[in-house]
Structures are given as structure tokens and as C-alpha cells.
Amino acid sequence: MKRYSIDISYDGTVYAGWQVQPTDLSVQEVIEKVLLKLTSETIKIHGSGRTDQGVHAKRQVAHFDLEKEWVPRRLYAAINALLPPDIRVLKVRNVRSNFHARSTAKSKEYRYFIWNAQSISPFDRLYKTEISRKLDIKRMRAAAKLLEGKHDFAAFTASSKTTIKSTVRTIFSLEVKAKGNNIIIIAKGSGFLYKMVRSLVGWLIEVGDGSADPEDTTEVLASCKRTSRVPTAKAKGLFLWKVNY
Amino acid sequence: MKRYSIDISYDGTVYAGWQVQPTDLSVQEVIEKVLLKLTSETIKIHGSGRTDQGVHAKRQVAHFDLEKEWVPRRLYAAINALLPPDIRVLKVRNVRSNFHARSTAKSKEYRYFIWNAQSISPFDRLYKTEISRKLDIKRMRAAAKLLEGKHDFAAFTASSKTTIKSTVRTIFSLEVKAKGNNIIIIAKGSGFLYKMVRSLVGWLIEVGDGSADPEDTTEVLASCKRTSRVPTAKAKGLFLWKVNY
Numbered sequence: 001m002k003r004y005s006i007d008i009s010y011d012g013t014v015y016a017g018w019q020v021q022p023t024d025l026s027v028q029e030v031i032e033k034v035l036l037k038l039t040s041e042t043i044k045i046h047g048s049g050r051t052d053q054g055v056h057a058k059r060q061v062a063h064f065d066l067e068k069e070w071v072p073r074r075l076y077a078a079i080n081a082l083l084p085p086d087i088r089v090l091k092v093r094n095v096r097s098n099f100h101a102r103s104t105a106k107s108k109e110y111r112y113f114i115w116n117a118q119s120i121s122p123f124d125r126l127y128k129t130e131i132s133r134k135l136d137i138k139r140m141r142a143a144a145k146l147l148e149g150k151h152d153f154a155a156f157t158a159s160s161k162t163t164i165k166s167t168v169r170t171i172f173s174l175e176v177k178a179k180g181n182n183i184i185i186i187a188k189g190s191g192f193l194y195k196m197v198r199s200l201v202g203w204l205i206e207v208g209d210g211s212a213d214p215e216d217t218t219e220v221l222a223s224c225k226r227t228s229r230v231p232t233a234k235a236k237g238l239f240l241w242k243v244n245y
Numbered sequence: 246m247k248r249y250s251i252d253i254s255y256d257g258t259v260y261a262g263w264q265v266q267p268t269d270l271s272v273q274e275v276i277e278k279v280l281l282k283l284t285s286e287t288i289k290i291h292g293s294g295r296t297d298q299g300v301h302a303k304r305q306v307a308h309f310d311l312e313k314e315w316v317p318r319r320l321y322a323a324i325n326a327l328l329p330p331d332i333r334v335l336k337v338r339n340v341r342s343n344f345h346a347r348s349t350a351k352s353k354e355y356r357y358f359i360w361n362a363q364s365i366s367p368f369d370r371l372y373k374t375e376i377s378r379k380l381d382i383k384r385m386r387a388a389a390k391l392l393e394g395k396h397d398f399a400a401f402t403a404s405s406k407t408t409i410k411s412t413v414r415t416i417f418s419l420e421v422k423a424k425g426n427n428i429i430i431i432a433k434g435s436g437f438l439y440k441m442v443r444s445l446v447g448w449l450i451e452v453g454d455g456s457a458d459p460e461d462t463t464e465v466l467a468s469c470k471r472t473s474r475v476p477t478a479k480a481k482g483l484f485l486w487k488v489n490y
Contacts, residue, residue: 011367056368080363085370118325122256123301123372125330 003099004075005063006031006045007091011056013126013236014086018051018060027051027087031062034082038075041067048101048108048243052195054235056127058111059090061243063101101243107172109242110187110197112233114205117181128182129237135208137178142214143207144174144185147200147221154224156200157193158232167193167224174200186241195232202231248344249320250308251276251290252336256301258371258481259331263296263305272296272332276307279327283320286312293346293353293488297440299480301372303356304335306488308346346488352417354487355432355442357478359450362426373427374482380453382423387459388452389419389430392445392466399469401445402438403477412438412469419445431486440477447476 008031016024020032028045035043045064051057070078072092079089098104113128115121120130147156154167171189178184185204187197203220206212212229220229253276261269265277273290280288290309296302315323317337324334343349358373360366365375392401399412420431430449432442448465451457457474465474 009367011370077363085365086367088364088367090364118322119333119335120330122254122331122333125256127368 001065001067001097002069003063003065003095003097004070004072005061005093005095005099005101006076006079006089008060008062009057009088009090010060011086011126012051012054013056015053017053017055018047018049018057024053027057027060028062030084030087031079034079035064035066037082038078039066039068046101048105049191049240050194051238051240052198052235055238055240056236057240059242060240061101061105061245063095063099099245104245105191105243107188107190107244108192108240109244110192111239111241112185112187112197112201113237113239114183114185115181116178116183126236127239129234131205131209133209135183135205136210137176137183137208139210139214140176140183140185140204140208143204143217144176146214146217147171147174147203151221152224153193153196153221155220155226156196156203156230157226158195158199159193164193169193169196176204198233198235198238199226199230201233201237203229205233206231246310246312246342247314248308248310248340248342249315249317250306250338250340250344250346251321251324251334253305253307254302254333254335255305256331256371257296257299258301260298262298262300263292263294263302269298272302272305273307275329275332276324279324280309280311282327283323284311284313291346293350294436294485295439296483296485297443297480300483300485301481302485304487305485306346306350306490308340308344344490349490350436350488352433352435352489353437353485354489355437356484356486357430357432357442357446358482358484359428359430360426361423361428371481372484374479376450376454378454380428380450381455382421382428382453384455384459385421385428385430385449385453388449388462389421391459391462392416392419392448396466397469398438398441398466400465400471401441401448401475402471403440403444404438409438414438414441421449443478443480443483444471444475446478446482448474450478451476 047062076092115128150170175186321337360373395415416434
């Protein structure tokens, strides 16, 4: 048995997310089917984490084991030749047998793209979320500062306490960048809960358009309870950007 | 009667091109249907020129006449509210009654995007053409220089002499820019023949990959005859970029 890691980029528009699920097509399933076709081995691939329906990946990482030994460069070309054009393998590596795409990961970076004006370009329509009401960047930055660090993020996730051990996570940094009508929110952390980035972004948008105040962030965090005060931002603006090992 | 001009951006991926045609859906038809819905007037819009099936527009221009007088800003919002997200109106203007999107146009700019490597990104797959064999930029530039100026471009069009008056056109400039794996070909001219930009690009690719020599350009031009020596580059890499009045 040889273990391989792959870096993958995908346009999540038409997929039911990363993870295999019973009805709709997932990115994981597409890649597993390609590996089955290539190797005649039934292979389960392990991603660094899920991405939800409609979320994109600039660079997702996954690992899997193969009976047969492959030259990474050849495996790369063979997989890409069979994948649809909205999923691309960027890199194949031989990794040690204890490498695990999820548990070995040290940190992750997500980026969320907002077009803060009317009439989003046809070429951005699938990759940025249009927010036509003007957002106040300073207010968003003040709220983002309060979210950085180690907190119980129960108020910012769709996970329930009953299904996961802990909702405590550490956000290394939560930046809000602005350029013209574009706003980019960059979240770096050790790991993120289910729908956590989209919830953080949803809250920053509430603060940015004046529906909530930056200082409210502390109270919402402390409540440790998800309520309708925190909306979930749309999937299409979100990219899993990088996984660090 | 009041005349209006509209600047339009569209992702041409799913359309049969700009111009209305009997079977498949065109961009023009989509906009005309929106105008009919808005104004209850059956309106014919006149584009600055056609774009073929799968070709995109960063900024196309069209004009049309309406019985009713509209504030341009309102017409802009009303049209965009009814258009699909892959077509956007960028600007609506009141224009004088002798303005004509095609015949008043002074010059046009097209841009062609090439990803000159393997494994094009999923996010570029619909907007750049992948050419995996390495292209020599210097050779392409030498050929491009020979195409600039006033020539009979019969060898670089799919138009036939029997259907149009003249195949003589003037190319103001034909630039080849390179950055990393990206090549951008920028064509500016008074007007272009049917499939002319894609034919010029097809030829530059032939020269760039060594299938033809830059000096051959003069001979091909002089032949005034379209042959299989000049391939037509794929539609998806081409953008109508700007129309100048």
C-alpha cells in the first residue's frame, strides 16, 4: 500500500459539496470514480474537510492509498484526463503512511468574496456574492477583531453540540480587505466548524450594513447559541483557499 | 421616439452568439424579450456587431428606440432586474437619433486569452483556451506585426467574397502579451470580418508552436484565400472588449 496526497481545485457550482452523500453528486465521488476507473481499486479518499454545496476550492487537499505504485506525475496526468473540467488536480505527492489530510493539517485558510455594488459582472456571478447595500469596512474590521482568538463558536455554526465534542476553535486571523467595490474576508484558523466561515461572514455583513453593532459581537459569542441574529452568507462567495501541513 | 444605447456584458457560454437566429437562444433575443416585457413594445436592438456562439463580451454596445421616455438609470435597473445573471447591462444612455451602434463605431477591441500550460484552472475553463504545447511569444509577435495595417484579410475570415462587399480591413494594432502561463492577444481595428479575430489567433498559435514561420504570414495574407493553413481558434477564449465611438 502506498499513500498519496492530491491538491485539488474545483468550481463547486454544480456539486452537492465535497463529501459523498446519497442523492446528489459530490466532488469526492467524482474523484473516487475516476480512481476506480484508473486503478480498478475501490478507493476512499479523505479530504482535509468538507466544503458545502456550492462552495469552491482554490486548493483542497485529500489523501488515499493505492495497491499499485504510481509515479506522481503520471497519476496527476491520468486523473486530470478523466476528470470533468470543473475539477482539476493541481499536484500529486507520495506521502508517508501516517499522513492524514484532515488530522495532519495545521491550519486552513478560507476566502470570501463580496461584490459590494449592484449588477455583478457575468464573469463573477458564480464566484462572488453581491451585496448592493453599502458595507462599512471599519465596522466590519472592528467586529472581526473581536472574533479572532480562541472562543466557543457555538453561535457561529450550524453544528449542534450533540453531534460534536467541542465548538471551541481558534481563529488566527480574520481580515477584511477592500478594493474598489470588492471586499475579501480572509479567515485563517486551526479548523472551522460546520458553516462557521459563512456564519462569520454573515455576521460581518450584518455589522457592515448597520443591522448590528461591532460591540454586539462579544455578546453574540458569549451566548454560545445560534440564533437568527447570525445569518449564513451564500455559498458561492466562499473558497477553501489553502490547507497548511 | 427616443433612442437609447446600452453597454452590455455577457458570458457567451450557453448562447448561440449575439444575433437572433431561428433555433437556439441568442443574447440579442434575451434582451429584446426583456424590453418587450418592460415596455410592451416589440423592439429590435442593433448591436455593434455579432459575436459568435460561445464568445463573450466584456462590453458590447447596442441601440434601440422606445416610444416611451425613460430615465436611463431607471431603464438600467429595470432591464437588469429581468435579465439572467450571465447578461448584465452596464450602462444606459440617451443618444441622438442618428447614433448607430454599428455604423457610428470608430474602432473595436477584442482580447483573446490563452492558458499556455496543462490543467487550466476550473475558474478559467470557460474564459481561456488551453494550449499545452509551449508557444514562442517572439515568433507570435513577429507574425502579428505583419498583420497590422490595411490588408485584404480574405485568408483570415470565414466570410465569403460573394456575401460581403470587401474583405479589406485595417488592424490598428495586434499585440501579444505574456505573463506567467497566460498569453493575451489584443486586436484593435476599425472593424473585423466574420471569425477574423479567431482566425488571426489561430494563425498566431500555428506560428507560436512552430507549425508555421512568422514570415509565412505575408504569403498567407497575399493569397487572399482561406485554407486549412489558418485554423480558427476556439470561441471561449475570445472577448469583445470595447467599442469606441
